[in-house]
Amino acid sequence: MSYIRLVNVTKRFGNVTAVDNLNLEIGKGECFSMLGPSGCGKTTTLRMVAGFEDLSDGEVWVGDRLLSSPKKHHYTPPENRNFGMVFQAFAVWPHMSVYENVAFPLRLRKLPAAEIEQRTKDALTATNLLKSANESPASLSGGGKQRVALARALAINPDVMLLDEPLSSLDPHLREEMRFEIKDLQRKYGFSIIYVTHDQSEAMALSDRILVMKLGVMQQIDSPLDVYNNPANKFVFSFIGVSSFTDVVWQSGAACIKGDNRPLPQGLVVPARMQGEAVFNLASRPTEIRFTNENDINAVRGVVMRKAFLGEIIDYLVKIGDQEVRVQIGRRDPGPETGEVCYLHFLRPFWYKVDE
Amino acid sequence: MSTIKKDSGFGVAQIILLISIAVLVIFVAWPVLLILFNAFFVDGTFNSSDFYAVLTEPETFQALKNSLIIASMTTIGSTIVGTFFAWLVTRTDLPYKTFMKSLFLVPFMLPSFIGALAWKMLLSPNSGYINTFFMETFGLTEPVFNIYSYFGISLVEVMYLFPFVFIQVCGALERMDPTLEESARISGAGLFTITRKITIPLVLPSIMSGALLIMLYSMAHFGTVAVLGIEQGIYNIPTLIYEKIHQSGGSFDSIRTGTVLATVLVVTAALIIWAQQKVLSRGHYQIIGGKSFRPMELKLRGLRYPLLFFCLAYIGFTILLPTVVIFLVGGVSTYGLPLTWENLSLDNYKYILFEYEVTKDAIFNSVTLGLAAAVITMFAGVMISYVIVKMKVRGKGILEFLGMLPFSVPGSVIALGVILAWSGKFGINLYNTVWIILVAYIARYMAFSLKANSAALEQVHDSLMEASRSCGATMWQSLKDIVIPLVRPGMISAFFLIFLPALRELTVSIMLYAPTTRTIGVAIYTLNEDGETVMSTALAGIALIIIVCGQMLINHFTKKVSE
Numbered sequence: 059m060s061y062i063r064l065v066n067v068t069k070r071f072g073n074v075t076a077v078d079n080l081n082l083e084i085g086k087g088e089c090f091s092m093l094g095p096s097g098c099g100k101t102t103t104l105r106m107v108a109g110f111e112d113l114s115d116g117e118v119w120v121g122d123r124l125l126s127s128p129k130k131h132h133y134t135p136p137e138n139r140n141f142g143m144v145f146q147a148f149a150v151w152p153h154m155s156v157y158e159n160v161a162f163p164l165r166l167r168k169l170p171a172a173e174i175e176q177r178t179k180d181a182l183t184a185t186n187l188l189k190s191a192n193e194s195p196a197s198l199s200g201g202g203k204q205r206v207a208l209a210r211a212l213a214i215n216p217d218v219m220l221l222d223e224p225l226s227s228l229d230p231h232l233r234e235e236m237r238f239e240i241k242d243l244q245r246k247y248g249f250s251i252i253y254v255t256h257d258q259s260e261a262m263a264l265s266d267r268i269l270v271m272k273l274g275v276m277q278q279i280d281s282p283l284d285v286y287n288n289p290a291n292k293f294v295f296s297f298i299g300v301s302s303f304t305d306v307v308w309q310s311g312a313a314c315i316k317g318d319n320r321p322l323p324q325g326l327v328v329p330a331r332m333q334g335e336a337v338f339n340l341a342s343r344p345t346e347i348r349f350t351n352e353n354d355i356n357a358v359r360g361v362v363m364r365k366a367f368l369g370e371i372i373d374y375l376v377k378i379g380d381q382e383v384r385v386q387i388g389r390r391d392p393g394p395e396t397g398e399v400c401y402l403h404f405l406r407p408f409w410y411k412v413d414e
Numbered sequence: 415m416s417t418i419k420k421d422s423g424f425g426v427a428q429i430i431l432l433i434s435i436a437v438l439v440i441f442v443a444w445p446v447l448l449i450l451f452n453a454f455f456v457d458g459t460f461n462s463s464d465f466y467a468v469l470t471e472p473e474t475f476q477a478l479k480n481s482l483i484i485a486s487m488t489t490i491g492s493t494i495v496g497t498f499f500a501w502l503v504t505r506t507d508l509p510y511k512t513f514m515k516s517l518f519l520v521p522f523m524l525p526s527f528i529g530a531l532a533w534k535m536l537l538s539p540n541s542g543y544i545n546t547f548f549m550e551t552f553g554l555t556e557p558v559f560n561i562y563s564y565f566g567i568s569l570v571e572v573m574y575l576f577p578f579v580f581i582q583v584c585g586a587l588e589r590m591d592p593t594l595e596e597s598a599r600i601s602g603a604g605l606f607t608i609t610r611k612i613t614i615p616l617v618l619p620s621i622m623s624g625a626l627l628i629m630l631y632s633m634a635h636f637g638t639v640a641v642l643g644i645e646q647g648i649y650n651i652p653t654l655i656y657e658k659i660h661q662s663g664g665s666f667d668s669i670r671t672g673t674v675l676a677t678v679l680v681v682t683a684a685l686i687i688w689a690q691q692k693v694l695s696r697g698h699y700q701i702i703g704g705k706s707f708r709p710m711e712l713k714l715r716g717l718r719y720p721l722l723f724f725c726l727a728y729i730g731f732t733i734l735l736p737t738v739v740i741f742l743v744g745g746v747s748t749y750g751l752p753l754t755w756e757n758l759s760l761d762n763y764k765y766i767l768f769e770y771e772v773t774k775d776a777i778f779n780s781v782t783l784g785l786a787a788a789v790i791t792m793f794a795g796v797m798i799s800y801v802i803v804k805m806k807v808r809g810k811g812i813l814e815f816l817g818m819l820p821f822s823v824p825g826s827v828i829a830l831g832v833i834l835a836w837s838g839k840f841g842i843n844l845y846n847t848v849w850i851i852l853v854a855y856i857a858r859y860m861a862f863s864l865k866a867n868s869a870a871l872e873q874v875h876d877s878l879m880e881a882s883r884s885c886g887a888t889m890w891q892s893l894k895d896i897v898i899p900l901v902r903p904g905m906i907s908a909f910f911l912i913f914l915p916a917l918r919e920l921t922v923s924i925m926l927y928a929p930t931t932r933t934i935g936v937a938i939y940t941l942n943e944d945g946e947t948v949m950s951t952a953l954a955g956i957a958l959i960i961i962v963c964g965q966m967l968i969n970h971f972t973k974k975v976s977e
Contacts, residue, residue, distance in 0.1 A: 135599075163603075
């Protein structure tokens with residue numbers, strides 16, 4: 059059941075269209091991520107949901123409440139939307155104690171004193187901050203500050219939690235830890251999350267569904283697994299995970315990797331839609347290639363340019379013709395040495411046109 | 415292989431440290447010490463009851479009270495005006511905001527004593543143009559406004575001092591992370607609550623710091639009170655010191671009263687600086703954010719253009735009107751003639767620039783003194799800042815303490831101090847020469863140089879110098895080839911920060927001038943005192959032109975440097 063609805067949402071800044079005709083439906087209690095490179099419109103979308111940006115066109119709904127609609131001249135200001143929001147730069151108020159920061163939204167709602175105290179303490183307990191309640195947030199670490207921001211957003215028991223790159227200011231180790239804390243809190247409180255990030259592993263780990271955006275246009279909305287396994291287009295393929303794009307050309311009717319005059323093997327079938335393309339791409343992920351032998355019907359011949367031991371995995375750069383392909387295998391798997399000829403089996407090849 | 419040699423006894427570092435200490439002691443510490451000594455010691459013995467007696471004389475006590483009254487009114491007024499305009503140009507949708515912001519910095523260029531001179535001509539009770547206009551047109555028997563009053567003096571000071579608060583608050587509001595306010599908004603707070611609970615508390619340290627700066631400036635401010643107050647017997651501390659020294663020709667009693675008043679100023683200044691440090695360090699929140707969207711703007715709606723008009727009217731009334739009056743009055747042959755086309759000419763300006771010895775001397779003196787002071791202080795400032803910011807030598811603590819001194823010694827104190835130090839009692843007599851003014855300027859502007867240079871030096875990471883040393887350069891070579899080129903922007907800004915104010919200096923030079931060593935400020939002031947109003951005003955007009963050209967030169971240079 060859809061709870062948050064964005065209908066034909068468009069945002070223009072002067073001549074630039076930051077978000078172009080976006081339609082979204084997010085369920086109650088769902089964790090929904092918006093993913094894309096900077097400037098793709100994900101933060102602008104979030105700010106439109108929050109009410110910090112007005113819409114150029116379209117409507118934003120939560121439940122049966124219309125929040126923004128320029129056509130109907132309707133706009134609910136952020137302070138009346140009952141959302142929780144956490145920002146990248148923490149935005150905890152340095153002139154108030156941790157406790158006062160968290161109690162602030164409750165005081166604004168003119169709740170009875172006993173309830174304010176109870177709910178503040180609950181939020182502080184949930185975020186492991188009870189012992190720092192009377193400290194200044196300035197004395198806390200980055201992770202501590204972000205917990206204060208989370209507690210403050212939790213205190214009002216929001217319907218929707220908006221998270222704007224909340225973990226990007228933290229160091230990698232802490233980032234991973236906080237990720238799961240947010241997920242735990244969501245399970246406990248049951249709010250919906252809209253999560254903006256440019257970090258794909260963060261989006262993968264947290265989300266029920268992911269929206270991938272590029273230059274204001276929606277590319278794909280799917281579960282993390284589907285976005286990874288069935289990318290909707292070349293952009294999504296290249297944005298999610300590590301990828302190699304290899305140029306392929308036609309030579310006297312046979313598809314060859316550029317700079318190499320051996321035709322591609324029987325097992326590697328070029329889809330019909332690439333007929334007539336002068337150059338097109340064979341796209342692959344390093345973990346979905348394995349080394350095989352000369353007699354395999356899938357074998358593509360290459361030379362190992364570089365072999366790097368990265369701990370859990372071994373990373374190869376293999377040259378085929380004048381193209382380079384990255385291959386990763388487990389550290390216990392047998393593999394060739396630098397300078398040796400090798401044979402690659404592309405387990406899950408994707409085919410894209412160059413300008414796709 | 416050479417062994418590492420411990421710095422034994424005397425090296426380059428020690429020499430630089432000693433020279434630095436010597437500069438600050440000779441130019442700043444010693445004159446101040448002489449003032450304290452003369453204030454508390456009578457005939458070589460400590461005598462605090464005498465100090466108290468001087469302090470409670472009706473005349474001195476009144477001057478202390480006046481300084482406090484005027485400074486308080488000025489501070490409150492400037493803080494309100496400065497904060498309001500800062501908020502208007504940073505947090506609302508006022509039209510032409512960037513242009514208005516630069517317009518509000520213009521008052522900085524107008525020396526307040528020249529402003530006071532203009533307001534005297536506009537609003538003096540008997541002959542001010544505005545007062546006589548209203549009295550003649552509407553048959554009023556009383557003047558509309560008497561500028562010769564506490565309120566009048568404070569009003570004029572507010573007009574030219576509020577940018578201190580304006581700049582500080584603008585900076586804080588612009589640097590403030592907008593998400594601090596946005597997170598209050600999403601928590602359910604309206605704009606009014608956000609302003610009250612979040613924005614104002616967060617910029618309060620900046621407001622306070624600007625306010626204290628104005629308090630310090632106004633307490634020790636000579637020009638406005640001298641032009642507008644003395645006629646009505648309103649003296650503050652600096653004007654009373656001047657009056658005492660000036661009238662008695664340096665008698666013991668007047669020097670003593672001067673030193674007692676100067677001591678009060680030094681102590682007050684030290685207290686204010688201390689309070690400012692305290693406010694800034696305690697309230698120094700990290701409110702600068704990462705990625706930031708535009709901050710929220712209050713929609714003024716129907717008030718947009720009325721408020722724009724109000725700002726323009728404010729600038730017109732406080733800057734344009736006085737400037738126009740200065741140039742017009744400078745153009746008539748006798749003060750009091752109606753300001754009509756046929757009465758106006760450029761004769762006064764020509765006379766001042768090419769014939770009149772007094773003003774020609776004054777312009778020459780101010781320019782050469784300003785250049786000399788700026789060059790010397792710039793180099794001394796680089797050296798001292800370098801020791802304080804970068805060097806690790808023993809005894810640096812003394813220099814750090816001495817380096818704080820120039821910030822808290824007001825101009826009239828410095829003037830009195832150099833009189834005590836350099837009028838022959840200690841073998842060298844510079845009194846009645848330009849050299850005594852130069853010495854005083856160096857002391858007065860050392861703070862500016864230290865500030866600009868240490869800010870530039872803090873940007874130069876230690877590793878740059880270390881890298882040069884590891885390439886085989888000596889300390890001198892590294893200084894010359896690495897450090898100096900990198901701090902050049904700081905030095906240039908120090909130069910202009912000294913040269914321009916020195917051109918319009920009044921407080922120090924008025925206590926030290928001799929008939930042939932008048933500066934522009936002194937000439938304007940004394941000509942006005944002697945009743946040569948039109949000459950004084952015409953010179954003020956020329957001073958304004960020089961200042962505006964100088965400011966444009968600065969803007970040009972600093973732009974080039976930052977590119």
